[in-house]
Amino acid sequence: MKLQVAIDLLTTEDALELAGKVAEHVDIIELGTPLIKSAGLSVVTAIKGAHPDKIVFADMKTMDAGELEADIAFKAGADLVSVLGSADDSTVAGAVKAAQAHSKGIVVDLIGVPDKVSRAKEVRALGAKFVEFHAGLDEQAQPGFDLKGLLSAGEAARVPFSVAGGVNISTIGAVQKAGADVAVAGGAIYGAADPALAAKELKAAIV
Amino acid sequence: MKLQVAIDLLTTEDALELAGKVAEHVDIIELGTPLIKSAGLSVVTAIKGAHPDKIVFADMKTMDAGELEADIAFKAGADLVSVLGSADDSTVAGAVKAAQAHSKGIVVDLIGVPDKVSRAKEVRALGAKFVEFHAGLDEQAQPGFDLKGLLSAGEAARVPFSVAGGVNISTIGAVQKAGADVAVAGGAIYGAADPALAAKELKAAIV
Numbered sequence A, B: 001m002k003l004q005v006a007i008d009l010l011t012t013e014d015a016l017e018l019a020g021k022v023a024e025h026v027d028i029i030e031l032g033t034p035l036i037k038s039a040g041l042s043v044v045t046a047i048k049g050a051h052p053d054k055i056v057f058a059d060m061k062t063m064d065a066g067e068l069e070a071d072i073a074f075k076a077g078a079d080l081v082s083v084l085g086s087a088d089d090s091t092v093a094g095a096v097k098a099a100q101a102h103s104k105g106i107v108v109d110l111i112g113v114p115d116k117v118s119r120a121k122e123v124r125a126l127g128a129k130f131v132e133f134h135a136g137l138d139e140q141a142q143p144g145f146d147l148k149g150l151l152s153a154g155e156a157a158r159v160p161f162s163v164a165g166g167v168n169i170s171t172i173g174a175v176q177k178a179g180a181d182v183a184v185a186g187g188a189i190y191g192a193a194d195p196a197l198a199a200k201e202l203k204a205a206i207v
Helices: A012-025 A033-039 A042-050 A066-075 A089-102 A116-125 A148-157 A172-177 A195-204 B012-025 B033-039 B042-050 B066-076 B089-102 B116-125 B148-157 B172-177 B195-204
Strands: A002-007 A028-031 A055-062 A080-084 A105-109 A130-134 A161-164 A182-185 B002-007 B028-031 B055-062 B080-084 B105-109 B130-134 B161-164 B182-185
Touching: A002 A012, A002 A055, A002 A161, A002 A195, A012 A028, A012 A033, A012 A042, A012 A195, A028 A042, A033 A042, A033 A055, A033 B033, A033 B066, A042 A055, A055 A066, A055 A105, A066 A080, A066 A089, A066 B033, A080 A089, A089 A105, A105 A116, A116 A130, A116 A148, A130 A148, A130 A182, A148 A161, A172 A182, A182 A195, B002 B012, B002 B055, B002 B161, B002 B195, B012 B028, B012 B033, B012 B042, B012 B195, B028 B042, B033 B042, B033 B055, B042 B055, B042 B066, B055 B066, B055 B105, B066 B080, B066 B089, B080 B089, B089 B105, B105 B116, B116 B130, B116 B148, B130 B148, B130 B182, B148 B161, B172 B182, B182 B195
Parallel strands: A002 A028, A002 A182, A028 A055, A055 A080, A080 A105, A105 A130, A130 A161, A161 A182, B002 B028, B002 B182, B028 B055, B055 B080, B080 B105, B105 B130, B130 B161, B161 B182
Antiparallel strands: none
16 A cells, blocks of 8 residues: 655745655655646646655546646656546546646545545546545535544445545554555644654555 | 626636726626635635625635635635535535624536436525526537537526636527526637627627
């Protein structure tokens, strides 16, 4: 299982600083949606330039203009680009077309999709490299949230998947046990007093 | 009925040039999602600086982190910010909270929402200033697409609404007749040989 750090900061400078601290312990560096909107796709170029050996994930969360949005993100240096599972099939297919042209990959983010298992199978058939079983920051903030529903959906879908939604040192074992290909940690790394140590410990918890 | 130009270009320079040509004929200048992701929110600041008397709409299409994403867009100079109708209620409510703090407005984009009429009422109750009955660029490109379904949904919802989905000189009359508060034109303006003339004619077609 790979470890992905989600960088939900707002400036290229802060993203570069965090990536510099944690890159050696992670496989995938994700530039979060608010960061891309705030700084523009130049943040993807900056991170890929600083870490050419890492997989760089642009969390575009594309809802429309699938081919165009994926194309500009790949041109900026992304290896993986996300499209929303709630987008039209034509949007997912357009993004996959752009990925094929660049020999890169599309990840479909299932945030907000009511029937995640069915949609996971559909978008995999449309050419997604993997799907992300994802509870957003707003959903995580609600009382009673836990990761179990995402993990059981991931297990049931039987397609390659990542899990994002408050993954931390006490839950990463369960994520791996559910069969995830990628565990995504955001606040557990960037919110830690020592982000490098937090990333190192998460990586070490993967068996 | 107000006229909104959707600027689906990719650079701040091109957006400023188009806005300069058409601003006198439109009420709302929309910076498209791919433009914001490509250039960053500085494009919003640049357009608001050049056209302080116009309503500037940042088409953020927010799916998560509603309060944060709306806050950074308002801080950049936006008067209106979009949130996806497929987002969680907590995301819409968070964005509305940010809008209230800035005395600005949230527009909920119903692209991809299966039951647009019901969702329109829900998000209006959550505090959206208006809703956008929207067929995306990918959906418009499909055979057989027409605007009628959006217009009848808009009429049925009985909340303030805009219509976006290939509005042009031959359809803007029907958009107004359906009771829309805002007609959004993108390609009909930016794709025209003379964008200023196209915007002027669309404005003149509003009675």
